[in-house]
Every structure is written in structure tokens, then in C-alpha cells.
Amino acid sequence: MSSNETGKVDAKDVAISVRNLGKSYTISHQQVRFSTAAEAIMHRVRNPWKRASENETFWAMEDMSFDVERGDVVGVIGRNGAGKSTLLKVLSRITEPTTGKAIMYGRVGSLLEVGTGFSGELTGRENIFLSGAILGMTRRETTQQFDAIVDFSGVEQFLDTPVKRYSSGMYVRLAFAVAAHLNPEILIVDEVLAVGDAEFQKKCLGKMGEVAQSGRTVLFVSHNMQSVSLLCNKGLFLRKGRLDYQGSVHEAIQRYLTTFSSGIEEDENPDIRPGSGEYRIMKVTSDTKMFTPEQTKTFRFRVEKRRGLIGRLALTVTILNEVGAEVAQCDSRFVGFWVDDTDTIECELSLRTPWLKPGTYRMDAYILSPGVVDKYEGACGFEVSPVLPYKHSATDDATAHAPILSDFDWSSDEVRFVNRGSLDALPEIPSMSRS
Amino acid sequence: MTTVSNDSPVLGSDLKAPTFSSRHVTVIQPTHGWAVFDLAEFWRYRDLFLALAARDVKLRYRQTALGVIWVLVQPLVASVIFTVLFSKVANFPSGHVPYFLLTLTGSLGWTAFQNTMTKTSNSLIGNAQLVSKVYFPRLILPLSTVVSSLIDFAVCFVVMIALLIVYRVTPHLGFLLFPVWLLLMLMQAIGFGLYAGALMVSYRDIQYVLPIVIQMGAFATPVYYSMAFAAEKTPSISWFFYMNPLSGLLEAMRWSILSLPGPNLGTLLYSVIASVLIFIGGVMMFRRMERKFADVI
Secondary structure, three states: OOHHHHOOOOOOOEEEEEEEEEEEEEEEEEOOOOOOHHHHHHHHHHOOOOOOEEEEEEEEEEEEEEEEEOOOEEEEEOOOOOOHHHHHHHHOOOOOOOEEEEEEEOOEEEEOOOOOOOOOOOEHHHHHHHHHHHOOOOHHHHHHHHHHHHHHHOOHHHOOOEHHHOOHHHHHHHHHHHHHOOOOOEEEEEOOOOOOOHHHHHHHHHHHHHHHHOOOEEEEEOOOHHHHHHHOOEEEEEEOOEEEEEEEHHHHHHHHHHOOOOOOOHHHOHHHOOOOOOEEEEEEEEOOOEEOOOOOEEEEEEEEEOOOOOOOEEEEEEEEOOOOOEEEEEEHHHHOOOEOOOOEEEEEEEEOOOEEOOEEEEEEEEEEOOOEEEEEEEEEEEEEOOOOOOOEOOOHHHOOOOOEEOOOOOOOHHHHHHHHHOOOOOOOOOOOOEO | OOOOOOOOOOOHHHOOOOOOOOOOEEEEOOOOOOOOOOHHHHHHOHHHHHHHHHHHHHHHHOOOOOOOHHHHHHHHHHHHHHHHHHHHHOOOOOOOOOHHHHHHHHHHHHHHHHHHHHHHHHHHHHOHHHHHHOOOOOOHHHHHHHHHHHHHHHHHHHHHHHHHHHOOOOOOHHHHHHHHHHHHHHHHHHHHHHHHHHHHHHOOHHHHHHHHHHHHHHHHOOOOOOHHHHHHHOHHHHHHHHHOHHHHHHHHHHHHHHOOOOOOHHHHHHHHHHHHHHHHHHHHHHHHHHHHHHHHO
């Protein structure tokens, strides 16, 4: 897994050294709310010496210390608000840290967004040079890479068309193509692969893999655990602005996944979750953390009464894939399942279909009455193993175009006749090995 | 593969040094107070400066039918209006040259000042996405807009020369000093623009206040009338005209081009010193406030 095994780089070299890095923001809490500017001014006039707002310091990132060796490809993972983006912004020098120090040994290129600085009025050609300059390339470097960029993007016919007339796919392809030809010693990338169509995403991932193999140091933020585990050999797991784990990427991913069911995250505190709060989902567990796609997936729920009687309750859950798309919803009302007013409720959900594609999933769970009583995002996390439930195998694009797997058959009267009539006579197709 | 150590003492001195020597070492840490203008870094980013300037120039004329003509419309229309108003209606004097040339020269300088200041001050919030997603010396953004202001000026200047020929005005040797007055005027415009632009990041109000200030400035400054005449007519507030650091420069421009009596040496010296101080002050304030840009923009 380690890119250092290519043997080209000295594993002892340090590329990034971070000590006690922290970043705080001041958030102001308005004590009195005004609906119009006139009110605000009148309040100010009446209380000239009173401060309009109370300030509070919020640490988006606190006391982070780690070293990254040259050639390491480090996946930075964590839930929303864990401090990933702040860390990347500080290391890219977009914003200054409040405390601590970081030293970057080598030319740094950062890619926090695809198409930063693209201008709709300018042509594709003009945007390549502009975007190259913005990403830190000299004009000469861009000129040298120009053909490769155009080639990678596949928009050569439209080079002299303003990009505002591009389709969104073309736009993203061109933007990523420029970024992909940035040649820094240290590359910082934030979630940029989650753009474009599946085919182009794969191309981007391939390009990222190439960068990773070339011995460059990469910091890579993503919510997509598949690409993190594919690209990275090290992992940094951040939680609530602090560095929780540094080491192997697999361990980091495991820790990330367990936060969805371990009772330590913000959302896990039932008292501050959204919803009217008479009942709260205390715990959701699954039989296993790793399901096969076609397996019936069983989840156990524990619901507790907090206060007040509100009558019958329904439960509903949504299953979200790693890009945050909802692929299934299971509402207890459809199966006539209602929870009665008792103190503690234990119940079980069995999900037979759809077949889930390999990857990481998250469950959001709700209690309804029918208003929202409890909303528990990330109630449970699980993985689906990459063993497809089909008899035969095919290339990756055979499953690339839908978010779920389908249980289906192909048939025709003729084929069935042939099959039935001369089963033994059918030759085995050599390239299609049986799974 | 050695694992990343978690147990190393967390001291600044413990930062691991690499065993190879790279030409690029970036130290990231909190900074405080006044920062200097890092010319070497600015030079490293010259290609970005040029790319942004080229973008501004291209965008300005894209999809316009008359293109560059529009640059001329504003100063020409203003000159005509104020010539009619001040010369024909109010009978203001203009020495030995047509009043139209007096207003046109003023207009030429003032337009350069106004364009430069407006563009530098708007450049940050106009490129908020860049500021929050990419690192580069922040001064690049406002300073790169000066290029397009200068091109606009050059176009107007060519027309000005043509009109001088039409009106048979022969400039004297002082004409050669014209670029100096222009440079000083732009330094003021950039200085104010940088300060306004940095403030605008936190307070968008500045965006609405600035056009009003500029409009008032056009009358408080001897753009469409001569300073000597205005000071003589209103002796009680003549100090006001002399206090305005732009007055001396506009008068000096008219002296260079039209051979009208220039500002006295004291007024001119005051303008020169003020221009330099305003520029340096603007850069320093900008550098001081730029640390917050990405967080608040």
C-alpha cells in the first residue's frame, strides 16, 4: 500500500511538520435581536455604552501535532466540523493559525475546489492559463503542460468557446484537468473528486493515484472512504477539532466508521438533537459492520421515553451512501408498525432490498408522531463488502450507473429453448469466469 | 514504514528537520502587528499578476459592440456638460485656453483616479472565491486592477493629444513631467483603494459609501474649474482646496499639458508628500488587515 515501496524516495524525509497548530474564530452572539436597521440604531442610541454582542471564542482546530514523511499519501478524515477544512486552509496558507507552527518542506500546491477563478466569459484556452496561474503555475509551466491538459479534459473542440457555454460536465473536466497537471512536491486536496460523472471521477482517481505513486506527498480530504483507502497509505482522523488518531489508513477509517455508533459524537447526545424530544433513539446497532450486498441487514433500535405522552410513534430511517445520496428509506408506517407509549422500546429493522453497492453507508433515524420527535443523523454506520451478488463478473462500468444493485434476470424464449435443448453443447465463454 | 509518532514532546524546537535540502521551505505560524511588503514573494507571483490583469482587460470589452469607445464616453460627456455649465452659464475663466480643454484635462486625471480607486477597492470582494480558496499575496488582486485602469487612461490620453492638435495647443517642456503627476495621483488612488477595499471585506457598507464620496470629491477637487479661481472667489474656505492632496496634482497636470499657471511650490510639495504617505499607509493597513480576509469574506 505504501507508495514508498517504489523505492524512489527516502522514507526518513519529513515533508510536513506540524506542532500545536490551532485556529480559533470569534463568534458573536447578539443579545438582542433586531428586525430592522432602524431598531438597531435606536437601541444603540439608547444604550450607547453597552456592547451590542457577546463574543465567544470557538476553536475550529486545536493543538494538532503530526509529521508527514515525504512520499506519504495521507487521508484526512472526520465528520463534518471535525476541523479538516480548517487544517487544509491553514496548511495552504489561506488563513493564519492562531497558535502553533507548521513547516512545509517543498513546493506546496493546494486544490480546495475545482475551478477556482474560472471566468465564464473567458474561453477555455484563456481559462487554462488563468487557472494555472491561480494554482501557482508559471506561464511557462502552463504552456509546457497545455497539450496534456487539453488532452486530459477532452474539450479540444471547444477551446475557443467561452466556458459559460460549456456543459457542467465539460466545465468540471477542464477545471480538473488544469489542477491535475499542477506539479508540486506537496499536494493538498479537498474533496474535489466528488464532481463530474462516474467515468470522469474514475479518471480523476486514476490521476490522483499516479500522483500518489510518483513519490509526492499528498494530503487528501474526502468523505469517500473507498477512494481514501484506495489512494492513501496513512490516515489522520480528526474529531471535534482535535487529532484523534494518526497512523495506518485502515485504522483511521475504522475509527471514523465507529463514530457513527459509539456514543461520542455531538449528534449522539440525545438532549441536544433536533426534534420535540419526548422520545429519543438511544442506540442503533447492526449485526455486523460488514454486510454483503444481498444479505438481509438487521438493525436493532433502543428508544427511550424522555417525557410526556404523545401517543403512537412511527420510526423511519434513511440509508445514505458515501456521497451522501439517500438510497433507501424504511418507514414503519408502511408495514403497520407503531410504537406504543412505553418507557423503553426495543425494536428491529430488517432490510432485504435494495441490494447495496459495495462501500460505506450511514443511517439517519427519525421518530415521528407525525411531527419530528427525534432526528438522529449518523445513527449507525456500516460497510458493504465488495463481493457482488451476481453469478458472473463484468467490468466496473456494469454497476457504475446506478446507486444500488438490482436483482434481475435476462431471458428470452429462444435462449431458453437453446439452453434447455442443448445445454451441454454450449461453449464456455473463456473471458467470463464463474464467481 | 515508520509510524507517525504521537509521543514526541510538543515543543516548537522539536520540529523535525528534513534530511534533504529543498529550496522551498514554508513556515506557517501566527503573525502580529505591521507586516512589510514582501517584494520577493510578489515577484514570484508575477505570472498571476499578469494573468489577473489580462482577465480584467479582456472581460471589460467582451460582448460590447463599441468596446473601447466606452472608455471615452464618461470623461468626454462630463467635460462637455461642465464646460457648458461653468463656462457658458457661470462664466468661469480658463486663462488662454478653451474651457473645454481645462475640464477635459481635469476629467482625464480624475477618471484615472476614480477608476483606480474603485477597482482596487472592489477587487477583494469581487474575487471572494479566490481569496477563500487559494493562497497568493493578497496585494496582487488590487494591484493587478491598476493595469486595466492604466489602459483606459492611455486610450483617453491619445484622444487628448488629438484634441490638443485640433485646438493648436503646443505643450512646453513641462509636458515631460506629466507621468510624474499621474504616478503620484495613482499612488493616492491605490492607497485609498487598498484601505477601502480591506474595510469592505468586513463592512460591505463601504461599497455603497464610496461612490457617494467619489461623486462629492469630483466637486471638492478642482476637476472642472481652476483652483486659483475657486480659492480667489471663496477666500474663507480656500484652505480646503489647498488641503486636498489631489488639487496640486490636477493643477500640475494642467500646467504640463495646457501651460496654465501651475500650483505654487508649497502646494505641490504637500501633494507629493501626501501621495507617498497615503500609498504607504494604504499598503500597511491592507497588510495588517489581510490576515482576516479569508475568515470573514
